Amino acid sequence: MTTIDREALIYDWNTAGQAPSKPAGKIQFDDETLRDGLQSPSARDPEIADKLELIRLMDKLGLDTADVGLPGAGARAREHITTLVKEMAHLRIKANVACRTVISDIAPVVDVVQATGQKIEVCAFIGSSPIRQYAENWEMSTMLKLSKDAVEFAVKNGLDCMFVTEDTTRAHPDDVKALYTTAIEAGAKRICVCDTCGHATPDGVRKLIKYVKSIVDATNPAVGIDWHGHRDRGLGLANSLAALEAGATRVHACALGVGERAGNTEMDVLLVNLRLLGWIDNDLSMLGDYVRLAHKAIGVPLPSNYAVFGSDAFETGTGVHAAAVIKAFKKGDHWLANRVYSGVPADMVGLEQVIKIGPMSGKSNVIWFLEKNGVQPTDKAVDAVLQLAKTTPRLLEDREILAAARG
Numbered sequence: 001m002t003t004i005d006r007e008a009l010i011y012d013w014n015t016a017g018q019a020p021s022k023p024a025g026k027i028q029f030d031d032e033t034l035r036d037g038l039q040s041p042s043a044r045d046p047e048i049a050d051k052l053e054l055i056r057l058m059d060k061l062g063l064d065t066a067d068v069g070l071p072g073a074g075a076r077a078r079e080h081i082t083t084l085v086k087e088m089a090h091l092r093i094k095a096n097v098a099c100r101t102v103i104s105d106i107a108p109v110v111d112v113v114q115a116t117g118q119k120i121e122v123c124a125f126i127g128s129s130p131i132r133q134y135a136e137n138w139e140m141s142t143m144l145k146l147s148k149d150a151v152e153f154a155v156k157n158g159l160d161c162m163f164v165t166e167d168t169t170r171a172h173p174d175d176v177k178a179l180y181t182t183a184i185e186a187g188a189k190r191i192c193v194c195d196t197c198g199h200a201t202p203d204g205v206r207k208l209i210k211y212v213k214s215i216v217d218a219t220n221p222a223v224g225i226d227w228h229g230h231r232d233r234g235l236g237l238a239n240s241l242a243a244l245e246a247g248a249t250r251v252h253a254c255a256l257g258v259g260e261r262a263g264n265t266e267m268d269v270l271l272v273n274l275r276l277l278g279w280i281d282n283d284l285s286m287l288g289d290y291v292r293l294a295h296k297a298i299g300v301p302l303p304s305n306y307a308v309f310g311s312d313a314f315e316t317g318t319g320v321h322a323a324a325v326i327k328a329f330k331k332g333d334h335w336l337a338n339r340v341y342s343g344v345p346a347d348m349v350g351l352e353q354v355i356k357i358g359p360m361s362g363k364s365n366v367i368w369f370l371e372k373n374g375v376q377p378t379d380k381a382v383d384a385v386l387q388l389a390k391t392t393p394r395l396l397e398d399r400e401i402l403a404a405a406r407g
Contacts (some may be wrong), residue, residue, distance in 0.1 A: 006335065017077075021245050022237030022279050028064040028250035030226065031267055034084075035067035035098055037254035038360055039313070039329035040263060043298045050297035052087050054255075057290040059091040061271065061370060062282035064250065065121065070098045071108040072234075078108060085116045096162065101150035110157045122154045123192065125164035128171040128179055140175060147179060148186045153188035162226060169193075169200040169208060175289075180215050190224040191216065192297035195239060198232025198262060202242035209246035228252040229265045236265040241273065255294035256302065269307050272344060285350040314346045315354040317395045322355045326368045329353075357385060358395040370405055373398075381405040 014020075033054065038138040040046055041108045046054070051068075058066050068084040069077045085095045094154045099105035101124045113120055121316045126147055127136065133143075147163065154161040161182035168176060180191050193212055200208070209225065227243035227251070229236045238250050247395075254268035268291050274280045291309040304312045316322050328337035337353055338345040346352050357365045364386045370377040381404075389396055396404075 004313065009336075010339065017165065020241070020277065021278070023244050023247075023250060023357045024247070027244060027272075027274065027280055028224075028269070030059050030096070030250055031063050031066040031140075031254070032068075032228070032252045032255040032264060033258065033267070033298075034226075036252070036260070036264060037258040037262040038298070038305060040258045040298075040300060041087070041260075042300055043258055044155060046229055046297035048083055049082040050293065051080060051084060051383075054290070054293055054297065055084055055087060055093065056091065057286055057293065057369055059088075059093040060283065061285045061290060063093055063267075063279075065096050067096050067123065067252075068095050069259050071112065071364060072105040077379045078112065082112050085112060085118050085120060088117050089116065089398055094119065094121070096123050097151075098125060098164075100124070101126040101146045103150060103153045106150060106157075106159070109154075113159070119160065121160045121162060121190075123162045123164050124150045124154065125166055125192075125194075126179070127167055128165035128175055129167035130172060130175075131158070131170065140178065144178060144182050148182050151183050151186035151188050160190075161188045162192055162224075163188040163389075164192040164194060164226075164228070166194050167196040167199075167202060168212075169195040170197065171371045173211060176212065177215050180212065181219055184219045185222055188223065189238060190226055190250070192226035192228055192244070192252075195227075195229040198230035198236065198238050201235060202238050205239045205242040209243050210250055213247040226250045226252060230259060231257055231262045231264065231266075234262075236263070237269055240265045240270055241277075244274075244279070255290060255298075256300055256306070258294070258300045266359050271310050272349065275348065276344070284348055287349045288351055289397075309351075313344075314342060314351055316341065316357055317356040317358035319365060322368070323362060323364040325353050325355060326364050350404070353373065356395045357389050357401055359390055359393060361386070361389050366401075369381045369401060373402060375402065375405050380407075 050083050069081040091110050097109055097120055099122055099255055103404055105364055109120055109122055152164055165179055225248045227248040229239045253270050255267055257263040257266035268282050268287055271284055288309055304310045324340045325337050328340050338347050344363040353370050355365055357369055363382055366382045367377040384404045385401055
C-alpha cells in the first residue's frame with residue numbers, strides 16, 4: 001500500500017513565505033463570558049449551576065483566567081462570585097473580577113478573598129479616549145489620581161491588579177502613556193488594551209500594541225499586556241490575532257462572541273484558529289460542549305452557519321463535495337475525510353462530517369446514507385430518494401429519506 005505524505009496534500013499559503021510570527025511566550029486566555037459577555041442586550045444571567053459548569057469547561061479547555069463578575073453590581077453578583085471562586089480552588093483556572101477605579105468597588109473583593117481564602121485578580125478600569133473624557137467632563141489629573149489610588153489600594157490589600165483603559169484604540173498616545181505609567185508605578189502587574197467600541201483594524205492594533213509594549217519595556221518589562229476586543233466592525237477575531245502577534249500576552253474573549261452591541265471576540269473560534277496556526281496545543285475536544293452550554297445558559301443564538309459549531313458547519317448535501325468526503329471515508333481515512341472539503345478538522349473539536357441529501361445531491365449521497373442506516377441501496381430505493389430530493393427545496397429529514405427508500 002502506498003504511503004501518503006499527508007503534509008504534501010495541503011499547500012498552506014497561510015504559512016508559506018513570511019508566516020505570521022508565533023508569540024515567543026505562552027499565550028494566555030481570559031474568558032469574559034460571565035462578565036463582559038453578559039452585557040449583551042440578548043443575554044440572560046445564567047443560574048449558578050450553569051456558571052459552575054461553564055467554569056469547569058473553561059478549565060478543561062486550558063483557559064488561564066475567567067472574569068467571574070462585577071462585585072459592585074449587588075448582592076447576587078457577590079454571592080455568585082464567592083461560589084465560583086470557591087469552586088475554582090479545585091481547578092487550574094483562576095478568577096478575576098471587574099472594578100471601577102474607585103476604592104469602594106475594590107473593597108468587596110478583599111472580603112471575598114478573606115471568605116474564600118483564594119486569590120482574585122482585580123481588573124480596574126477607566127475610560128481613556130478624548131471623546132469619553134469630554135462626555136464625562138473628566139480631567140486627566142483626576143483620572144491619574146483615581147488610577148493611582150485604586151491600584152495602590154489593591155496592591156496594599158494583597159490583590160494582583162490589572163489596569164484596564166477603556167477605548168484605548170481611540171485614545172491619544174500621551175494619555176495612554178500617562179495612564180499606564182502611573183498604574184505600573186503604583187504596582188499593576190498587567191495592563192489591558194481595550195477596543196471597547198470595536199473601532200480598530202488589525203493594522204491599528206499592531207501599531208497600538210507595539211506602542212504600549214514600548215511603555216511597558218521602559219517602565220517594568222515584567223508587566224503583562226492584555227488585549228480586549230469587540231466586533232462592531234466584524235474584526236474581533238482578526239484583531240485578537242494581530243494583538244498576539246504584536247506582543248500581547250493574554251487575550252480576552254467570550255463564548256459565541258457574546259457581549260455588548262455586536263459582541264466580543266469569539267473564544268471558541270479564536271481557540272480553533274490558534275490551534276490551526278500551531279500557536280497552542282490545547283485539547284479542544286470539549287469546545288462544542290462549552291459552546292452549547294453557553295448558548296443554552298445565556299440564551300444567545302447559535303446560528304446554523306456559525307463557524308465550526310453551527311449545525312451546518314460540517315454538513316453537506318452537495319453531490320460533488322459529499323462524493324469527495326465519502327471517497328475518503330471509504331478509504332478508511334478519517335484524517336482525509338475531515339480535511340478534503342473542510343478548513344477545520346471536525347474531529348479536532350469533537351465533531352464529525354455529516355452527509356445529507358437535498359436538491360444538489362447525487363447518487364453517492366444517497367447510497368452512503370442508506371448504507372449507514374442499514375438500508376440496501378437498490379436502484380429503486382436510490383431513485384426514489386433522489387426523485388424526492390430533486391423536488392424538495394431543502395435538505396431532506398432522515399425520516400423522509402428512509403420512508404422514500406422503503407417505498
